[in-house]
Amino acid sequence: MKDSQELKENINTDVCIIGTGIGGLTTAYLLTKSGKKVTLLEMDQVASGQSARTTAQISYEIDERYDYVSNRLGKEIAKLVADSQNAALNKIAEIVKTENISCSFEYVTAYLYCPPGEKDDLDSELKALHEVGLTETYISEESAVNCFRTGRNIVFPKQAQFHPLEYLKALREIIVNKGGQIFTSTKATNVESSGNQVIITTEKGNTITANHVVVATNSPMNDRLAIHTKQAPYRTYVIGAKIPKGSVNKGIFWDTLDPYHYIRLYEEKDHDVLIIGGEDHKTGQSDDETEPFVNLEAWSKVRFPMIEEVTYKWSGQVQEPADGLAFLGKNPGDDNVYIITGDSGTGMTNCTIGAMIISDLINGKANDWETAYSPSRLSVGGAETFIKENINVAAQFTDWVSPGDVKSENDLSNGQGAVIRDGLLKLAVYKDENGQVHKCSAVCPHLGCIVDWNNLEKSFDCPCHGSRFDAYGKVITAPTSKDLEKIS
Ligand SMILES: Cc1cc2nc3c(=O)[nH]c(=O)nc-3n(C[C@H](O)[C@H](O)[C@H](O)COP(=O)(O)OP(=O)(O)OC[C@H]3O[C@@H](n4cnc5c(N)ncnc54)[C@H](O)[C@@H]3O)c2cc1C
Incomplete structure (x- = not known):
């Protein structure tokens, strides 16, 4: 979805939402309807992330199953999850109907x-x-x-x-028609609390000062560790x-x-x-x-x-x-920064629930589902998965000492990439279609894991927390908002 503008100045807003997938746009829609002034930042084009790749099945069944949640997290939590998943399905249906959205x-x-x-x-x-x-x-x-x-x-x-992009296109139009602003090609690189407000800095150095910030970047770009060890x-x-x-x-x-x-x-x-x-x-x-x-x-x-x-x-x-439930609500340790993440394969409902919880909190209303999805919860119910996934992450650091995928760039054909050892360094090397070689450090700027070449997407993917970079090292998927370091 094209036609929004890049942010080129410093601005103030009531609520700043980072990310324009179903999480960001639904939150913006609900807040706009309640009279809030919202500003959305998107590093690419509107709805160009996972919401453009979804198969858009909308269901109250959850990937981890109610049996698991009831046994591990308790029947009360399972009931809250069921209520919220069902309500999200109904909320999408209600929005489609009341806004007369043609989205199959x-x-x-x-x-x-x-x-x-x-x-x-x-x-x-x-x-x-x-x-x-x-x-x-x-x-x-x-x-x-x-x-x-x-x-x-x-x-x-x-x-x-439904057809997710038709739905999101309609939400975008409603948000803009009601005075919301959307800035595309505008990457947020820092989110910092300052008194009662939050200052978001963009890659180009502009700032947005907001009363509330919602980080809806699928994997939170504002968080280095806390949430990423839990998913x-x-x-x-x-x-x-x-x-x-x-x-x-x-x-x-x-x-x-x-x-x-x-x-x-x-x-x-x-x-x-x-x-x-x-x-x-x-x-x-x-x-x-x-x-x-x-x-x-x-x-x-x-x-x-x-x-x-x-x-x-x-x-x-x-x-x-780790425990099967999304993280939707206040970012751990913050009063006015909120996140939507951990959606599993059920992001249509989970992102909608996130939007409903967060818009209530920003409007000063209590929301019964907040405890079930609280990003600050300890995830005790999913302890084995938590440990297994973090051992898996730790194991990825052995990539620092392993050999490269190929010995040298001469072993690459055109259009192919690889991680290559260069003395003590590991390089993410791509030979483009014309045979020109592009080199970056293979160290992910998020937490220092070594990226891996994805021969399908022609990207370098971080095996630890899922940051992804195009063949030239430019970040395309959060959590990091930094590119791979260029090596000349
Ligand atoms: C193949 C596939 C099939 C799926 N099928 C289903 C299904 O059938 N049913 C279901 O419920 N769920 C499904 N899901 C899950 C669902 O699609 C996702 O959970 C959901 O779309 C995520 O939405 P989001 O808004 O969190 O993230 P996204 O749609 O990824 O949006 C995040 C946005 O943030 C932007 N961004 C990232 N970092 C920054 C930054 N620093 N500054 C500014 N912008 C930034 C990105 O460019 C992106 O546009 C599927 C997922 C996949 C991949």
Whole structure:
């Protein structure tokens, strides 16, 4: 989405929101509707982050499951989560309706199926769903999909799907029409409290002085450590395949594998597109990022023999919180800085919940869901995951002493990158299509891990906390807002 301007002066605002994905735009929308003056900063174009890559299934089911949350975090928290997830689904539906947004929003049934031969925990999940009040869910022994035997499944009536960019485009227009300002190509590099206010500095040196700041950069750019030890970045992959119209029954489908597959349909005029995602792995920790597409395609063709052609392929990044719940609310240690992060694969609802909690807090209203999603919580319920992910991060520091991917730049073909050892240094080296070599330090400016070449996205990805840089070292994904250091 183009046509907003870069910030070129120092300004004051009531609320400054950094990031224009579904988290930032929904927060801005709700605050604008309540009469607040909002200013959004976006380092790229509006909605150009993960919200442009989502498959936009909208559901109150959560990736970690209610059974897990009830057992680990307690029934009260699980109930708050259920209320909020359901309310977020309804909030999106309400916004679409009241603002008359044309974004292919529709209610569909969702199915969580356990493939034959896999461990079946569906009964305990159904029990947990009913305990938290989501009683319209039930178990079906019928196959969820018409063309292969899915195995028994939990049925979730009245979930939803939409076209995310059409929805976000409409939110942007409403925000701007109501006096909100959006500055694109404007990277925030620092967020600092000053008395009762917060000063945000941009890469070009301009400042925004605000009463409240919402950091909605998917992975918080204002936080060096606290939140990043409690969540982990994963790459996820999607293919879109052309199939004859009506050949697969409409619905949202997830299997119970880990990583799981997620499936939905998108209707074109004369055919349907079957959208299938999965094959997740930790960011920066794969030897070949094209392999997930091969696996996804093979998996899909066995189950959906009507696939005519794979027409789309893309990948994106999700933040997996240690205890399964997003971090939505006040940034630890701050009074008027808020964050939206840790959305897992359910960012449509989680970001909407974040927007609802934060807009209430900024408007001085209490919000019952705040405790469940508090970014300051200790995540005790997810202790094993917390420890496992942080041991994994620590292990990445051995990359400092390991050899490079290739011996020298002469081993690179055009359009290829690699991490190369140069004495004690590690360099992120890219040979462009014309054979010109570009070198940066391979040390991630966030916390000093060594980046990894992603041959699919042509990017250097940090295996520790998910910062990503283009082939020339320019940052494209938070948490860091700094580029890789150029080496001449
Ligand atoms: C392939 C894929 C499929 C998914 N499918 C689903 C699904 O079916 N259902 C579901 O609920 N969720 C799904 N998700 C998750 C969901 O898409 C995300 O959680 C959600 O879009 C995140 O929105 P966001 O606003 O937090 O972040 P983003 O959309 O990434 O927005 C953050 C913005 O901040 C900007 N930014 C970053 N740093 C700075 C800075 N320093 N200064 C200024 N701007 C900055 C970025 O450029 C970006 O535009 C999926 C995710 C992926 C990747």
